[in-house]
Amino acid sequence: MHVVVLGAGVVGVTTAYYLSQLGCRVTVVDRASEVGDGASFANAGQLSYSFTDALAKPAFLSHLPALILGRDDGAQVRLSPGLVAWGMRFVGQCTTRHARENTLAVLKIAMRSARLLTELREELPFDFWHRQAGKLVLLSDQAEIDGAQATVKLKQEHGCDARLLSRAEALSVEPALEHVSEDVAGAVYSGSDEVADSQKFTAGLRDWLEANRSVDFRLSANATKLVASNGQTHAVVVDGDELEADAFVVCTGAWSPALLGTVGINPHVFPVRGYSITLPPGVQAPSVSMTALKYRMVYSRLDGLIRIAGFADFRGFDTSTDGQRTNFLLDLARRYAPLAADYGAEDIRPWGGFRPMTPNGQPRVGPTRSRGLFVNTGHGMLGWTLACATGYDAAQAVAQAH
Ligand SMILES: Cc1cc2nc3c(=O)[nH]c(=O)nc-3n(C[C@H](O)[C@H](O)[C@H](O)COP(=O)(O)OP(=O)(O)OC[C@H]3O[C@@H](n4cnc5c(N)ncnc54)[C@H](O)[C@@H]3O)c2cc1C
Numbered sequence: 001m002h003v004v005v006l007g008a009g010v011v012g013v014t015t016a017y018y019l020s021q022l023g024c025r026v027t028v029v030d031r032a033s034e035v036g037d038g039a040s041f042a043n044a045g046q047l048s049y050s051f052t053d054a055l056a057k058p059a060f061l062s063h064l065p066a067l068i069l070g071r072d073d074g075a076q077v078r079l080s081p082g083l084v085a086w087g088m089r090f091v092g093q094c095t096t097r098h099a100r101e102n103t104l105a106v107l108k109i110a111m112r113s114a115r116l117l118t119e120l121r122e123e124l125p126f127d128f129w130h131r132q133a134g135k136l137v138l139l140s141d142q143a144e145i146d147g148a149q150a151t152v153k154l155k156q157e158h159g160c161d162a163r164l165l166s167r168a169e170a171l172s173v174e175p176a177l178e179h180v181s182e183d184v185a186g187a188v189y190s191g192s193d194e195v196a197d198s199q200k201f202t203a204g205l206r207d208w209l210e211a212n213r214s215v216d217f218r219l220s221a222n223a224t225k226l227v228a229s230n231g232q233t234h235a236v237v238v239d240g241d242e243l244e245a246d247a248f249v250v251c252t253g254a255w256s257p258a259l260l261g262t263v264g265i266n267p268h269v270f271p272v273r274g275y276s277i278t279l280p281p282g283v284q285a286p287s288v289s290m291t292a293l294k295y296r297m298v299y300s301r302l303d304g305l306i307r308i309a310g311f312a313d314f315r316g317f318d319t320s321t322d323g324q325r326t327n328f329l330l331d332l333a334r335r336y337a338p339l340a341a342d343y344g345a346e347d348i349r350p351w352g353g354f355r356p357m358t359p360n361g362q363p364r365v366g367p368t369r370s371r372g373l374f375v376n377t378g379h380g381m382l383g384w385t386l387a388c389a390t391g392y393d394a395a396q397a398v399a400q401a402h
Pocket residue numbers: 006007008009010011012029030031032035036037038039040041042043044045046047048221222223224251252253254255256259273274275276309310352353354355356376377378379380381382383384385386
């Protein structure tokens with residue numbers, strides 16, 4: 001069976017791996033000249049198997065006016081018909097019941113993904129800076145501790161090792177916390193969480209798939225249209241030519257709506273811009289991955305570097321404020337953890353990427369109403385964390401349908 005995977009981010013290339021494992025002939029198409037060039041390029045690298053908390057929750061509703069009025073430094077909003085339509089679905093998910101269900105659903109995918117990546121690592125010979133770093137989610141006040149309590153309990157009931165720590169306990173896990181400039185009232189810690197570079201993984205996996213599974217990568221190749229008739233997708237137009245196959249898996253991340261829209265399918269994915277800076281470590285760089293919950297800002301130690309990432313801007317595909325946003329991220333990171341990184345270094349690498357967000361925070365994986373057409377998209381904040389499980393599931397869905 002010939003399967004075309006559209007999109008060569010971490011999700012597409014991982015999907016190609018599992019398809020090839022099932023014996024499929026696989027072609028991967030991406031318009032970028034390298035794999036892992038979209039959101040997978042310089043994300044925070046955290047394999048956050050335990051931090052699957054839904055963004056859509058009741059507390060978000062009281063925060064909504066501040067967000068729309070531009071009073072949240074961590075999120076910029078530019079209203080558009082697309083955002084309003086997506087936002088209404090998102091708001092519909094902001095109930096206690098939905099938040100619980102969505103957190104749990106993503107937790108289950110994440111825990112499977114952890115097991116699958118462990119298996120994969122045994123097979124793959126290349127280095128992608130993988131490390132079991134553990135993760136601390138830093139809580140700044142009692143309200144955040146109260147909010148975390150119920151979620152931690154829920155996760156523990158489902159086999160997750162997340163636990164609530166006092167400030168002193170958090171300090172013993174990560175002594176560098178002593179130099180954080182704001183109060184750390186407590187933390188959620190999960191020792192099993194990992195860190196690794198998703199771009200290095202994606203690039204290494206591409207080389208391995210070409211060499212070992214004869215997967216064909218067509219890069220600098222733009223897919224403009226899916227071609228369907230009688231309820232079946234049978235081709236995709238790539239650079240003006242029809243490419244036929246038995247099945248197609250759309251893994252084009254934040255750009256999935258454009259391609260799926262050509263056959264009338266709306267995956268309800270919205271692009272949410274986030275940023276990172278990669279720089280040399282400071283004199284008190286954390287070894288454990290850290291999230292400052294109050295600012296939604298994360299610090300990851302990746303090989304000899306520190307990567308700091310954060311923010312969630314809802315401005316469509318606008319990138320005009322990237323410079324301003326990465327400067328602000330650098331400033332905020334310096335104020336919060338002044339010794340974590342060498343903020344004055346010359347070789348600071350800024351970056352921005354579009355997270356493919358669904359209203360409920362769950363990825364869309366599996367068949368569509370068009371026969372032969374499958375999706376693996378909408379991984380939002382956690383595409384690197386979830387890639388192995390959703391790649392596996394997408395490949396299984398293709399195999400089962402044929
Ligand atoms: C600042 C930031 C920090 C993050 N931190 C983390 C983290 O710590 N842990 C985590 O798990 N996740 C994190 N994420 C989320 C994660 O990066 C994404 O969920 C994930 O990369 C999505 O992967 P993807 O393959 O679906 O999309 P992408 O990597 O964006 O890949 C989509 C690909 O499709 C291609 N494409 C699009 N349209 C077409 C077309 N028409 N024709 C051909 N090719 C096309 C693009 O060129 C691109 O290569 C973070 C994201 C951001 C922005």
